[in-house]
Amino acid sequence: MKNKKKVITGCALALALSAATMTSFAAAAYKTPAEAVSGITGKTMDEVTAERKSGKSYGSMADEAGKLSEFQQAVADIHEDRLNEKVADGTLTREQADAQLAAIRERQAACDGNGTGAGAGCGAGRCSGNGMGYQRRGSGNGSGYRNN
Incomplete structure (x- = not known):
């Protein structure tokens, strides 16, 4: 027994x-904010894509589901993974990557999920960002437009 x-x-x-x-x-x-919203909220990728095309930000989708902080953490993890890849391939130093990640987390602290992109860190549309992924124009860190 x-x-x-x-x-x-x-x-x-x-x-x-x-x-x-x-x-x-x-x-x-x-790998993307859309995947994060889908996984965190339980929505399908088609639902997330449709809401995004209608003008709703990923942050507002997460906020409506009461999951904004989880979404913000997932997005920070996505950025951290990308920054670590850039450190590994020699594109960035560890100090530069850490500074960019700190800036992302600072903007997220002010993010309310409304999608304005006014320094919030998870806004929709064209907000100037750190240049990590999703760039439409420009090159390098801190230039171009982000397509969140």
Whole structure:
């Protein structure tokens, strides 16, 4: 009887740890803000795309679902992954990447999900950004227009 309890307890612990690990990997798996909104809110990518085309920002979609902070963390993770890639390939120094990530997190702190892009860090449309991905024009960090 004692051994049976130990086995059941061990299995339950292993299951809980693997579920927690899967959740951690799932959060880091987002490659775009659209994927993040879809995964966090439970909406399909088609629904997210349709709402985005109608003018709604990803931040406002997350905010309406009560998941703005989770969305902001996912977007910060996306940017952090991209910055780490740039450090690895020698495009940026670690200090530059850390400074850009700090700026992203600072803008997110002021973000209310309304999508204005006025320094909020998760706004819609054309807001000047750090140049990480989604650029339509320009080159390099800090130039061009972001297409969030």
